Amino acid sequence: MTGAGAAAGRAPSVATPPAIWGVLNVTPDSFSDGGRFLDAEAALFHAERMLAEGADVLDVGGESTRPRGDVYGAGASQVSEEEELRRVLPVIELLVSRLGARVSVDTTKAGVARRSVDAGAAIVNDVSGGASSELLAVAARNNVELVLMHSRGRGEVTPTVTAYTDVVGDVVGELGACVERAASHGVPRSKIWVDPGLGFAKTAEQSLTLLAGLESLRTLDARVLVGASRKSFLAAVTRRSGMEPASADARLGASVAAAILAMNHGAHAVRVHDVAETRQALDFAVAFSGARGAAS
Numbered sequence: 001m002t003g004a005g006a007a008a009g010r011a012p013s014v015a016t017p018p019a020i021w022g023v024l025n026v027t028p029d030s031f032s033d034g035g036r037f038l039d040a041e042a043a044l045f046h047a048e049r050m051l052a053e054g055a056d057v058l059d060v061g062g063e064s065t066r067p068r069g070d071v072y073g074a075g076a077s078q079v080s081e082e083e084e085l086r087r088v089l090p091v092i093e094l095l096v097s098r099l100g101a102r103v104s105v106d107t108t109k110a111g112v113a114r115r116s117v118d119a120g121a122a123i124v125n126d127v128s129g130g131a132s133s134e135l136l137a138v139a140a141r142n143n144v145e146l147v148l149m150h151s152r153g154r155g156e157v158t159p160t161v162t163a164y165t166d167v168v169g170d171v172v173g174e175l176g177a178c179v180e181r182a183a184s185h186g187v188p189r190s191k192i193w194v195d196p197g198l199g200f201a202k203t204a205e206q207s208l209t210l211l212a213g214l215e216s217l218r219t220l221d222a223r224v225l226v227g228a229s230r231k232s233f234l235a236a237v238t239r240r241s242g243m244e245p246a247s248a249d250a251r252l253g254a255s256v257a258a259a260i261l262a263m264n265h266g267a268h269a270v271r272v273h274d275v276a277e278t279r280q281a282l283d284f285a286v287a288f289s290g291a292r293g294a295a296s
Contacts, residue, residue, distance in 0.1 A: 014263055014264060014285065014286055014289045015286070015289075015290070016286065017263060017279075017282035017283055017285070017286050018259075018262070018263050018267050018268055018269050018270050018282065019056040019057060019268065019269040019270075020054055020055050020056050020057075020269070020270060020272060020275055020278060020279055020282075021055065021056065021057040021058070021059045021104065021225065021227075021269055021270065021271040021272070022047070022050035022051075022053075022055035022057070022058050022059065022272065022273075022275045023059055023061075023229065023271060023272065023273045024043060024046065024047055024050070024058050024059060024060045024061070024091070025060075025061050025064070026040075026043055026060060026061070026062050026087045026088060026091050027061060027062060027063060027064045027087065040090045040091050040094060043060075043091045043094075044091070044094045044095070044098065044099070047091075047094075047095050047099060047101060048099060050275045051099060051101060053275040053276035053279060054275055054276065054279035055275045056102065056269075057101075057102045057103070057104050057123065057269070058095055058101050058102070058103050058104070059103075059104040059105075059106050059123075059125055059271055060088050060091055060092055060095070060103060060104065060105055060106060060116075060121075061088070061105075061106035061107070061125075062079070062083075062084040062085070062086075062087035062088035062106075062107070062112070063078065063079045063084050063107065063108075065106075065127050065155060065200075081109050081111045081112060084107065084109060084112050085111070085112055085115055088105060088107075088112065088116060089115060089116065089119055092105065092116055092119045092120060092121055093119045093120065095120075096119065096120030096121075097120070102122055102123075103116075103120060103121045103122060103123070104121060104122070104123035104124070104125045104145075104147070105117075105121040105123070105124055105125065106125040106127070107124065107125070107126070107135075108126055108127060108128040108131065108132065108135065109132070109135070110132050110134030110135040110137070110138050113126075113135050113138045113139070114138045114142075117138065117142045117144055121144070122144055122145060123144060123145040123146070123147065123193075124138070124139050124144055124145070124146050124147070125147040125149070125195075125225075126146065126147060126148060126149065127149045127151060127155070127195075127197070127200070128149070128151065129148045129149055129150060129151060129174075129175070129178040130146070130148050130178050130181055130182045130185075133185060136181070136182050136185035136186075136187060137185055137186070139182070139185075139187050139191070140185055140186030140187045140188075141186075143188070143191070144191065145191045145192075145193060146182060146187050146191055146192055146193065147193040147194075147195055147225055148175065148178040148179060148182060148192065148193065148194055148195065148222075149194075149195035149196075149197045149200070150171050150174055150175045150178070150194070150195065150196055150197035150200070150201075151197045151200040151201050152174075152200075152201035153201060155197070155199075155200035155201050156201065157199075157201065157202065157203060161201040162201060162202060162203050162206060164206065167202065167206045167209050167210055167213075168209060168210055168213035168216050169216070171196055171197070171210060171217075172216050172217060172219065172220065175194045175196070175217065175220060176220050178194075179192055179194065179220055179222055189221065189222070192222045192223075193222055193223045193224070193225050193268075193269075194217055194220055194222045194223070194224055194225070195224070195225045195226065195227060195271075196210050196211075196214065196217060196224075196226065198210060198211060198226065198227065198228050198231060198233060199228075199231040199232060199233045202233070203233075204232075204233035204236035204237055207228075207231075207233040208233065208237055211226070211228065211258065211261055211262065211265070212261075212265070213265075214226065214262060214265035214266055214267060215265050215266050217266070218266050223268040223269070224266060224267045224268050224269075225267070225268065225269045225270070225271060226258075226259075226262040226267040226269070226270050226271070227270070227271035227272075228255060228258035228259065228262065228270075229255045229258075229259070229270075229271060229272040229273045229274065229278075230248040230249065230251045230252075230255055230273050230274075231248075231251075232248075234251045234254035234255060234258065235251055235254070237254065238251075238253075238254050249273075252274055252277060255272065255273070255274060255278070256274070256277055256278055256281045259272060259278050259281065259282060260281055260282065260285050263282055263285065263286075264285075270282075
C-alpha cells in the first residue's frame, strides 16, 4: 500500500465483505463446541440459525483437529473413517435436503470426502494440505472446491515444527507446493482455496505475524480462507494487555477483530463460530470503508 493512507497506517478500502463459513462440529471433543451438536437435529437447528445470521457456507467436521501443545496437551484423538462418516453423513444430508445449504466437509480422509460429496457437500476442507493423493483424486473427479490448509506434522505447537526461517515466506512456499500437488492430481486451480492454518504448528506470535502478512498468500492465485475464530493464540495475544479469556467462547472480541483484519488483508472468506457478530462487524467495516472513500 502506498500514499498518504499507508503513511497514516490506514487499512485498505474494501468493497465487499468476505464470505462467512459457519463452523459446525459434530464431535465430542472439539476445542470450542465439542459435544453440543452430536445429535443430528441439534446440528440442524444450529445450522438453520447460522444461515439466518448470514452464513454462506456451513463447514461440517466429524473429527477434532485441535493440536498437541501447551494449551491442549496431547491434542485430539484420531477417529476411524467409519466413525467420522457416522457423525457427518446424516448432518450433511439434512443440511442439503432440508436447508439447501452450501456445505463444506472438514476432513483429511478420502473415503469421508467421497461419501460427503455424494451426500451433497460442495467443498472439501483438508487441514492436511492435500497429503492424501486419494483425497485429491476425489476432489478432481467430482470437480468440487478444495481448501488446502497449511500445517506441519499433526499441527502440534512444539519447537520442532515451529522452527520457521520466515513464517510468512515459509508458509507461502509450502502452501504453494500443496497447490501444485493438487493441480498435478487434476484439481482445477480455479477450485483451490488456501488457508494459512493459524494456530496449527505455529506459536501465537507466528500466527499473528502470518495474519499481518496475509496479502502474501494472494501470490498463490487461489482464494484465501482464514480461520482464527476462538483459537488459543487469540487468548495468548490478549493476555499481553492483562486479559486472559478462560474459555474458547470467551474470545469473541478478538475473534471478530481477527475477521476484520483478515478482510482488510485480502481474505476471501472467514471461518467462524459466531456468525451474527462477525457478519455485523464485517458489514459495518465495509460501510465505513465506503464512507471514508467518499469523504476523501
